[in-house]
Amino acid sequence: MDWTTWSRENTDPGKAVGKPEALDGLLVIDFSYGSFAGLYASSLLAEFGARVIRVEPPEGDVARKMSPFGLEIDGTGLPYIVEGRNKEHITLNLETEEGRRIARELVKKADVFIETSPPGFMEERGFGYEALKAENEGLVYLSLHTCGRRGELAEKAKSANWACYDTTAQALSGFAWTTGIPEYFEGFPEHTKVPTKMGNWIAWYAGGTFGAFAVMAALYAREFTGKGQFIDISPAEALMNLNNYALHYYHLSGKVMERPGNIEPAAHPYCYVRCKDGMVFIAGYTDQNFQALCSIIGRPDLPEKYPTVRDRTNVDNAFAIIQEIEKFTMEKTREEIVELWLSYRGPGVTVAGEVLSPDETVKFDHWYERGALVERKEEPWGDLLIQGTVAKMTETPPRIKWVCRKVGADNESVYSEFLGLSSKEVGALREKGVI
Amino acid sequence: MEKFFDEIFSRKEALKGVRVLDITRVILGPWCATLLAELGAEVIHVEVPGTGDVLIRPVAPWGDFPRGISPGMMCANANKYFFGLDMRKEEGQEIVKELVARTDILIENFKGGTFEKWGIGYRQLREINPSLIYISMQGFGNWGPLSERPSYDAYAQGITGLAEITGFEESMATKSSAWIGDFLSGTYGAFVAMVALFYRKRTGKGQFIDISQAELLIRSMDWTWLYQKVAGKRRSRFGNRDMAVVPSCIVRTKDGFAALGAWTEREFNGLISVMGREDLSEFAPLEKRHQGAEKIYSAVEEWAKGVSTADLLEAAERGGFAAARVMNSKDIHESPHFNERRAVWKFDDPVWGDLAYPFALHLEETPGRIRWSMRPVGFDNEYVLRKVLGLSQEKVAELYEKGVVGKWDEKVPFACPPPGWDGEAGLTFKE
Numbered sequence A: 001m002d003w004t005t006w007s008r009e010n011t012d013p014g015k016a017v018g019k020p021e022a023l024d025g026l027l028v029i030d031f032s033y034g035s036f037a038g039l040y041a042s043s044l045l046a047e048f049g050a051r052v053i054r055v056e057p058p059e060g061d062v063a064r065k066m067s068p069f070g071l072e073i074d075g076t077g078l079p080y081i082v083e084g085r086n087k088e089h090i091t092l093n094l095e096t097e098e099g100r101r102i103a104r105e106l107v108k109k110a111d112v113f114i115e116t117s118p119p120g121f122m123e124e125r126g127f128g129y130e131a132l133k134a135e136n137e138g139l140v141y142l143s144l145h146t147c148g149r150r151g152e153l154a155e156k157a158k159s160a161n162w163a164c165y166d167t168t169a170q171a172l173s174g175f176a177w178t179t180g181i182p183e184y185f186e187g188f189p190e191h192t193k194v195p196t197k198m199g200n201w202i203a204w205y206a207g208g209t210f211g212a213f214a215v216m217a218a219l220y221a222r223e224f225t226g227k228g229q230f231i232d233i234s235p236a237e238a239l240m241n242l243n244n245y246a247l248h249y250y251h252l253s254g255k256v257m258e259r260p261g262n263i264e265p266a267a268h269p270y271c272y273v274r275c276k277d278g279m280v281f282i283a284g285y286t287d288q289n290f291q292a293l294c295s296i297i298g299r300p301d302l303p304e305k306y307p308t309v310r311d312r313t314n315v316d317n318a319f320a321i322i323q324e325i326e327k328f329t330m331e332k333t334r335e336e337i338v339e340l341w342l343s344y345r346g347p348g349v350t351v352a353g354e355v356l357s358p359d360e361t362v363k364f365d366h367w368y369e370r371g372a373l374v375e376r377k378e379e380p381w382g383d384l385l386i387q388g389t390v391a392k393m394t395e396t397p398p399r400i401k402w403v404c405r406k407v408g409a410d411n412e413s414v415y416s417e418f419l420g421l422s423s424k425e426v427g428a429l430r431e432k433g434v435i
Numbered sequence B: 001m002e003k004f005f006d007e008i009f010s011r012k013e014a015l016k017g018v019r020v021l022d023i024t025r026v027i028l029g030p031w032c033a034t035l036l037a038e039l040g041a042e043v044i045h046v047e048v049p050g051t052g053d054v055l056i057r058p059v060a061p062w063g064d065f066p067r068g069i070s071p072g073m074m075c076a077n078a079n080k081y082f083f084g085l086d087m088r089k090e091e092g093q094e095i096v097k098e099l100v101a102r103t104d105i106l107i108e109n110f111k112g113g114t115f116e117k118w119g120i121g122y123r124q125l126r127e128i129n130p131s132l133i134y135i136s137m138q139g140f141g142n143w144g145p146l147s148e149r150p151s152y153d154a155y156a157q158g159i160t161g162l163a164e165i166t167g168f169e170e171s172m173a174t175k176s177s178a179w180i181g182d183f184l185s186g187t188y189g190a191f192v193a194m195v196a197l198f199y200r201k202r203t204g205k206g207q208f209i210d211i212s213q214a215e216l217l218i219r220s221m222d223w224t225w226l227y228q229k230v231a232g233k234r235r236s237r238f239g240n241r242d243m244a245v246v247p248s249c250i251v252r253t254k255d256g257f258a259a260l261g262a263w264t265e266r267e268f269n270g271l272i273s274v275m276g277r278e279d280l281s282e283f284a285p286l287e288k289r290h291q292g293a294e295k296i297y298s299a300v301e302e303w304a305k306g307v308s309t310a311d312l313l314e315a316a317e318r319g320g321f322a323a324a325r326v327m328n329s330k331d332i333h334e335s336p337h338f339n340e341r342r343a344v345w346k347f348d349d350p351v352w353g354d355l356a357y358p359f360a361l362h363l364e365e366t367p368g369r370i371r372w373s374m375r376p377v378g379f380d381n382e383y384v385l386r387k388v389l390g391l392s393q394e395k396v397a398e399l400y401e402k403g404v405v406g407k408w409d410e411k412v413p414f415a416c417p418p419p420g421w422d423g424e425a426g427l428t429f430k431e
Helices: A003-011 A036-047 A078-082 A097-108 A129-135 A152-160 A166-172 A202-225 A235-241 A246-253 A287-296 A301-305 A309-313 A315-329 A334-342 A365-369 A411-419 A423-431 B002-006 B028-038 B090-100 B122-128 B153-159 B180-203 B213-219 B224-231 B265-275 B278-283 B286-305 B309-319 B329-334 B336-340 B381-388 B393-401
Strands: A027-030 A051-056 A087-091 A112-115 A140-144 A229-233 A270-275 A278-283 A351-355 A373-378 A382-387 B019-023 B042-047 B080-084 B105-108 B133-138 B207-212 B248-252 B257-261 B322-325 B344-349 B353-358
Touching: A003 B207, A027 A036, A036 A051, A036 A087, A036 A112, A036 A140, A036 A202, A051 A097, A078 A382, A078 B224, A087 A411, A097 A129, A097 A411, A112 A202, A129 A140, A140 A202, A152 B309, A152 B336, A166 A202, A166 A235, A166 B248, A166 B257, A166 B322, A202 A229, A202 A235, A202 B180, A229 A235, A235 B180, A235 B353, A246 B329, A246 B353, A270 A315, A270 B153, A278 A287, A278 A315, A278 A334, A278 B153, A287 A301, A309 A315, A334 A351, A351 B153, A365 A373, A382 B224, A411 A423, B019 B028, B019 B090, B028 B042, B028 B080, B028 B105, B028 B133, B028 B180, B080 B381, B090 B122, B105 B180, B122 B133, B133 B180, B153 B180, B153 B213, B180 B207, B180 B213, B207 B213, B248 B286, B257 B286, B257 B309, B265 B278, B265 B286, B265 B309, B278 B286, B309 B322, B329 B336, B336 B344, B381 B393
Parallel strands: A027 A051, A027 A112, A051 A087, A112 A140, A140 A229, B019 B042, B019 B105, B042 B080, B105 B133, B133 B207
Antiparallel strands: A270 A278, A278 A351, A373 A382, B248 B257, B257 B322, B344 B353
16 A cells, blocks of 8 residues: 555545544643633643533633624634644633632542633642642643743733733733834834734644643653643743744844845745736745756746855845846736646746635635535534644544533533432532532 | 752753664654753764755854854754664664664654654554554644645644734734744653653553644644633734733833733732823732733833833832843843753763853752763764674774665764864763
């Protein structure tokens, strides 16, 4: 069997059902509030089979209301529906004595605890790490907050009650500074030539990924020591780690990396250029690969004129080279350009790729075949299109078992299982505002 | 608090004893392995002798290599052992097999099927080491209609629509200058590696894992896909305004830029109070908030223009809503907060001198750490050949002779130690 066939046969997410789950048997209590860093971290663990109990206050997590233009389905916003996967959704009021008592019962049995509140919030209610550790030595406690749990900003966040936002994390990380259109670009409105946040919640997703990674490392270490630990992850720092060499280079040179638009200052051409129906990505930045690029566009004179990386990354030359490339690409569509580059068989490697809007992206069969995008109907949400799981694995593939549930949907089953409460008793707790 | 940071090096490492064979290029794979190395795994980074990784070592802003250091190589390659091995040679492939017998996790990011052709694909290697965790990372994965396509980070940002939803609608699609598709997918890869390692600890079973960079970006694009399905239209660009969390934005101040977020009713009331815009209080309830989005954002942007960033931050403390300065690398480098936390990790590297790295893995009992930076091509060959594989000096000499292993080419500056290196500093193995 050839490799492509074998790898497909053995990692097709459509065949995941029935295979073992890597995190089977782990219990995660997700106490996050108003933060998709926490929700994404618990989604990642849930995709691999951890049992995740999502705890919200009786009125629901404010994250359920975070939705583009306030769009909701049956009271829940779109992003929350996406990150509700495989989780049991219960309610609990930490502001009541009884609510706190019930929460402690749950946490005693947990392997992982996730929270995203302003520093101090959990401690004040008796749910700081030290307090929980005393009752559950193996607990892995993940704290996610823009400002972290230590340091000057954490102190400010504590005294002023700052919540964990994506935009503030993008700002602190240095990522917003290096994204966007520079002042010297011509032909763009002034107010758009500013440090720019990523369109998606990149800091929350980065923070959630780092959080899930750190939790797994702690769980692995626990296999040897039996002990859990406290983890302090800042989505701002997570994103700072993903901002290329900006910080390293400043230390070395005293130079600040500025926003370069869609041009790469360290390798050129490696940029977006205009074409007949939009933009395409073009790469051919090493000497040999630049020659390959220039042979496709029929311009063997360019490598002679700009022979080295230094020649090409020089700002003036970089623009001149783009103009030359665009003379060629402006005559062609994105599709034509991609086809042309894919058919290149000469020496060197040069890449061209289409820049698409998301409504164009969804047209590739590739994403559906590989389960990266999933169409699914689930009540009460109706027909959905959501992100699937990413890793394709032969032994323990991740999967989506259900998409999301409403506020408190799993109260009866969870409280019955963990505290032995009857549905009548659960009803009474609801009456009292405890859950 | 200081005590905690002083004690980092005396604490245990979560991945002590885990060996990773990192046969990757550019950023995606190298970064994945670096995260494992920051938590204590022994990572052997394989490059072709002579030039090393020609796709990332020459990457430097405007061709500037301060102190002879490649910024592109530096940022995704801490704490590793550098091994110069020619895998196109049969003897090179044999060495890979011998290493795999002693390896927990192999990471590669060559085109799907390449390793099979070389006789070192997953199906061959699992015969040698049945509990091997083999991670293959590409733009579009090992199979599927797009899997033949080569990719780079900026292509992934382009084809997924991430660039198209970033920036201002009245300007153009904007990619991050950071190679976010590489870095974020590499981080996800490290997470999945840990999931597989955890499973293996409990069952003894290894596996093959295929990770696509483009798919990870799709996964990270929050409400994009469901919005298109429900609203029936494409997600456009909203500049510095978050249209799901109102207000959460980046704004221009009198002297710079700041971000603020005031979503809960309490925070929102604090914000309109410090702005002196109590007239917006009708939008305080979350059910009403989105209806007022345009008015709220205009008011915030107008107010911010008239105050300094420092004043805005002070107002946020008074008002109890979150805010932050839009920081550049200088601000971060000098920030007491990030330095105190070692989120800015300054250290003395034995090969390159004083350096700074960003750092995020604050695990209390088993803290991560930065030990050293990237190294010249083949710098740790002796460590790998003599210590890990236990080969004799004669055998090692023979491998050099045949060109199966090698160090840096003196004529390729970005592959070399810095000028003035004493020939000893930083070496991990001595006879």
